[in-house]
Amino acid sequence: MADELDPSMIEKYLTNSNDAFYINLTRNGKDIFPESFNPSFTYPIFGNDEAIIGYENPQIDLKFRAYDLKPSVKFTYDSKFKAIGETEAMDVEGMLKEFLPESAFEAPAQNGASSTNKSWSPSGELVKEYHRDGKRFQIWCSTLLDEAARDILRNMRILVPLLIEGGTPCHYLDDPDWSLSRWKLFLLYEVRVAKDKVSTDYTLAGFSTSYRLWVFPDRTVRTAMGERVPSPPPESELDFEENPDEDEAPGPRQTTPPPEDAKLNLELDGENTTCTSLGAPSRERISQFIILPPYQGASHGSALYDTMIDMFRADKWVYEITVEDPNEEFDALRDYQDLAYLQTMPEFALLTMKADVPSELLAPDADVPIDYLVDQDLLDKLQHKSKISPRQFARLVEIQLLSSIPPGNRSTNRLIRREKSSMKEDRMFWFWRLYVKHRIYIKNADQLIQLDLEERGPKVAEAVEGQLQEYLERLEVFERRKKRVVRDAPANGGASASRSPEARRKGKGKRVIEDDEDEDEDEDMGMAVEVTGKKKRKIA
Template identity: 35%
Template sequence: MADSDWTCDANDAVHLTLVQPGSEKPQTLSTFHPQFTYPIFGDEETIFGYKGLIIRLRFAAHDLRPHVHISYDEKFKAVADAAPVDLNKILRDWVPESAFTSLPDYEKAVQGDANAKDFVPPGKLVHSYTTKGRNYEIWAGSLADPAVRAILRHAQIFVSFFIEAGTPLELDDPEWTLERWTVYFVYEKVTPPTPTASQYSVVGYATTYRWWFYKRDPLEKPTPKNDPLPLPEVSVSQLPSRLRIAQFLILPPHQSSGHGTHLYTTIHNACFDDPTVEELTVEDPNEAFDALRDTVDYHILRPEFLKHKVNINPNPYGLEKIKKRPRLVPTAAIIPTKLLHDIRASYKIASTQFAHIMEMFLLSQIPPKHRTAGGANITRLLIKKHNAEDENDRRYYWWRLLVKQRLYKRSRDVLIQLDPSDRIQKLEETVTNVEEGYESLLKAFNAREESLQARKEEAEELIEAKEAAGEGSANGSSARTKRKYTVIEDEEDDDGDGEEAAKRTKV
């Protein structure tokens, strides 16, 4: 019999299930498959030796207490070197030993968990929100807290299943190292199905860590000190640092419901409020997270850019036409570099990320018909350059030059190895790709804003109609209703903005 008859897709074989107590036995809240299994079962993501294989990983919805249950229709009988994969042996490297109890014992433990009723997520409640009529909370706690580590230890297998190239955290490090880490848990508050069940059900989580940031006033002259040893102890939280997002995951049943936006915004707010944090960075983001991050950061920075009327100066050399411009690009004459630097520092956004958001905003300020997406004549623009008759054409020319300048600085070591003509062509192609990515994000952002505005107006009309019908009251209940509508509508947006939003070129 062919090997293929005994080989199955690991992604299909693994079933991930969230459960909570039921009237007689645990009931299923949701079941979903992993996106990846190669860290566990190899690059081919296949399992040999079984027919009808199901590897069911159950997790208690509140504390993620795990359980492994393996079933199959037939198992291959070992012949010479051909033997079925030892599933228990492989999974023991990824799941705690306690997960390998019998199914009856696990179900009994979930049903009779005496601590479930009073369970509260570890750490501190940092954000609450409502979306689609359901209530959610985000809790943040230090990895030095044993309760935080206990839940994260159970959740770590999700990293291998859903975060490409992700690796579980080392939870047995010294306490001073663990203190650098903060874990954010997203929970839904549900109606307990039984009197002893928990009111919390996990939605997702993120981890961040502090990366020491060397900061010195360039005007301050270094001076040696003869402080006595040992030096006084300094908490990690008191040192200047960058905050870096390491893992970020919303479980599949809860995706496309705005939870990623709330989670990222909560982390950014914590960074913004902490005077010791210089900026927020992300470790190896994928395209989906890039789209989410771009959308949220654009939503944060756009009002600031509009307030300061940030735009491209179409005449950096003055109003007089110049046949041959100077060799150096006068960046400070094209955009307000000092103002932009201050905005970036104030909102603690990393330089490269800020550049993406700034470029996207500046592009949005150029009327569509003067951009490639609107049919702008690039060949004519490259001939006219800064001497184009229309100031928006000149703005677009300078915009492309600013992006090329950033791209060249970022990839200089590679570009200088190319012939000048190839270098120019490569930059032109890359700028076009970057622009296409920005256009996709802007289109999605504008559609989102229009939808929110329409829903807001609809809610206001409904309130006005009720007031006209005499349903309002003098105690201000209608005003409270209006605020509630606004918050709920704002929070029903998707985590990302679809596949189109994820096309931004990573440069």
């Protein structure tokens, strides 16, 4: 195309696909939001360049009926490039058809998207209601065995790649029933009394999905869930080793059903219980999580996350709560909400780093005295009680321990004398760094062993410094949030404005394991997690 056209013609027929794509919700055929919003990512549809080629002033208008997300799309342009040889305009509608049902390309009056069912109500169970700035919101939960829930998710599946980096449409909607029963769909709606003063108008504000993974009930799992399990002799230990980094394990879907006829009996809360496929020790894993851009910046992400976690935590069969491949924004939201919950536990809120350690525990050939620095049995108890995954819980413990050290003492410049410093607070910070270094060494042993011996220390020290800066940012924002947001408050939660689509696109591809830098961690989350995304591994 460049060989046949001058630069002005190329510019005329080349448009950024994010900027040409407009999304809105409708009721009775009319837009609900005064301004349509743009997607954050369109490369799954139009390629890595995120460009529409071959049209002058192209515009894609994607509308969703507010309550059930029935879609309708319209593609318009001023002029179309005439093909020269093999160079021709993109088939925009053909590309969109891979992500939208066929009916979406019909006129709204024909496919029913402009009509309203006044008797409609969300499927599933109402699990939470709250208010923000005088507006009422509800969170509903349903399994994907419910056909209406599947239809909603099928209608809006294009939003996953448009709003989640690396997101793929929901390809599991045609799974067998045993798998669908393990999926949950959470729908967040703004709820208003309709103009007729009788019916109720529902407008989708966000949604999330989760999947239940069966866990082999080894001794650790059974003990954590309250069963009295006798300790076997050390030489006959037969426990299956759990994945120590479950958040990053591939999944979350199981390809075969859990054992329906396992005949496994557990004694929970003093009662003998026979497990079933859903009533068995499990991990609940959060998959997609989206707050629509017009509703971002008002703590709806926090409300949806807390509601889901509270529901999972109250389920006696949920052993652990995990997240599949969280991005930077969701990592921040998760840290704030999990830390707020843990600080309601007096034993966690009182965790501090010790300032004095017996000299024999610090001998050159001694192991790092993590059991002396922090009561590991207590941490195990709190981790199982909270049902937070081990990796996430370890982060929160490190943040909590850091918060016990005065800000003026959180500097390596003060550690010249290390553990022999005259100031108690400086010694606490030195031991905090030692504690984090130990965790980093253990977690990244396979990578570190590939480095020369003299390179390992500086690499770990660099990772600790990066972790410190991330934690300091988390604590700063967390303290601001605590001053104005009460967890589960019925009204007036808040967070700063979310980033623009342009700012989000600039951050595309920046994924690391733990030492990510969030550009604005005080925002409410717009896009968060996706089951098929991948992260770049770093020492952290």
